[in-house]
Amino acid sequence: MQPNPKEMKKPRIGVYVCWCGTNIAKMVDVEAVAAQVEQFPDVALSRNYKYMCSDPGQDMIIEDIKEHKLDRVVVAACSPRMHELTFRKALSNAGLNPYMFQMANIREQVSWVHVNREKATRKALSLLAGAINRIKWHESLDKRSVSINDATLIIGGGIAGLSAALEIANAGKSVYIFEKSDKLGGMLNNIDQLYPKMEMASAIIDPLIDKVTRHKNITVFTGRKPDEIFGYIGNFETYLDETRSPESTLKFGAIIVATGLKPFDPSPVEEYGFGVLPDVITSIEMESLLKSGDIRTRTGRVPKHIAIIHCVGSRNEKYHEYCSRMCCMTALKQARQIKDALPESSVYEIYADMRAIGKGGEEFYAEGFKQSNTFIMFDQKRGMPRVRESDPGELSYTR
Ligand code: SF4
Numbered sequence: 001m002q003p004n005p006k007e008m009k010k011p012r013i014g015v016y017v018c019w020c021g022t023n024i025a026k027m028v029d030v031e032a033v034a035a036q037v038e039q040f041p042d043v044a045l046s047r048n049y050k051y052m053c054s055d056p057g058q059d060m061i062i063e064d065i066k067e068h069k070l071d072r073v074v075v076a077a078c079s080p081r082m083h084e085l086t087f088r089k090a091l092s093n094a095g096l097n098p099y100m101f102q103m104a105n106i107r108e109q110v111s112w113v114h115v116n117r118e119k120a121t122r123k124a125l126s127l128l129a130g131a132i133n134r135i136k137w138h139e140s141l142d143k144r145s146v147s148i149n150d151a152t153l154i155i156g157g158g159i160a161g162l163s164a165a166l167e168i169a170n171a172g173k174s175v176y177i178f179e180k181s182d183k184l185g186g187m188l189n190n191i192d193q194l195y196p197k198m199e200m201a202s203a204i205i206d207p208l209i210d211k212v213t214r215h216k217n218i219t220v221f222t223g224r225k226p227d228e229i230f231g232y233i234g235n236f237e238t239y240l241d242e243t244r245s246p247e248s249t250l251k252f253g254a255i256i257v258a259t260g261l262k263p264f265d266p267s268p269v270e271e272y273g274f275g276v277l278p279d280v281i282t283s284i285e286m287e288s289l290l291k292s293g294d295i296r297t298r299t300g301r302v303p304k305h306i307a308i309i310h311c312v313g314s315r316n317e318k319y320h321e322y323c324s325r326m327c328c329m330t331a332l333k334q335a336r337q338i339k340d341a342l343p344e345s346s347v348y349e350i351y352a353d354m355r356a357i358g359k360g361g362e363e364f365y366a367e368g369f370k371q372s373n374t375f376i377m378f379d380q381k382r383g384m385p386r387v388r389e390s391d392p393g394e395l396s397y398t399r
Pocket residue numbers: 018019020021023024050051052053054077078079082083107
């Protein structure tokens with residue numbers, strides 16, 4: 001139940017804004033932020049200091065708590081992952097309940113990620129104002145021990161979920177896997193060979209599925225997703241059917257979300273004609289052709305020229321600005337497989353930047369030259385390559 005604000009004692013909040021040397025102070029006007037929040041109701045004092053986590057910084061908080069009878073403390077500094085415990089200990093040392101503390105992250109979430117000092121200062125002030133409002137609702141807490149359930153629920157039965165399941169189960173703990181499709185294995189079921197060693201994907205995933213399904217500590221639920229999950233860290237539960245009876249209750253203490261990937265839909269990239277030109281296909285569709293061992297166009301012809309376009313939907317501000325880090329290697333791998341299957345064909349790698357990421361990636365890239373594949377570079381900023389139909393059944397590409 002929420003405490004009634006009228007019954008609450010008027011808080012006395014101490015606020016500390018950290019410079020982190022120049023880490024925060026170069027991008028946030030820490031003095032202005034500290035001065036502004038000092039005017040907030042219930043803020044008894046507000047200070048800024050170069051290194052709040054240092055011994056002098058902590059001593060300052062301890063002395064202020066005693067001298068100014070502070071009953072709540074807010075520190076605007078780095079991530080709570082770094083120093084929340086440090087400051088909680090300082091509160092304890094001053095005789096204050098350590099949970100009467102709140103941190104605002106103005107380093108990782110502000111100074112490190114912004115380039116405009118004015119806007120960064122405004123955001124820091126806003127985060128700090130939120131922390132100050134929140135701490136008014138804090139209540140003293142006591143530590144207590146609760147037993148935890150050491151079973152794990154894994155959502156997703158692909159390579160990540162299965163590998164995690166096996167590790168945990170081999171450590172003697174129970175594992176429940178929920179896989180929404182009717183088959184374990186996930187995306188690897190659709191892949192033919194894996195780079196850079198070119199081993200068959202099935203040689204990796206099939207034995208793993210076998211080990212998981214036979215393991216005495218692992219229970220697999222295929223064709224379903226967990227509906228609702230209740231509880232808290234260490235003690236979660238879900239129901240296996242509508243009856244919601246104790247028999248249908250599954251209990252576990254940890255959850256691993258391994259729900260896999262969703263391939264990018266290239267239809268919005270008009271230049272490539274995906275969805276309009278029938279022989280423009282995705283790399284996942286190409287995997288099916290490679291896996292079948294019968295590479296043909298939609299009209300049933302064996303292709304003589306195959307172009308593989310890189311960076312589709314990546315490294316482009318209209319779609320995703322980041323590099324997805326795996327499609328260069330996928331393209332190189334598929335080029336190699338096509339060349340092996342159709343030695344007379346010409347394969348063109350149309351790329352923006354070659355990022356042969358991972359162990360053995362560069363060597364794998366170099367192999368592409370030995371196979372006489374043609375590498376054509378483009379710059380997305382100067383215009384996308386355009387795919388069009390030239391002769392019926394043939395595609396051509398222009399820059
Ligand atoms: S409290 Fe965090 S932000 Fe401040 S000096 Fe220490 S590490 Fe830097």
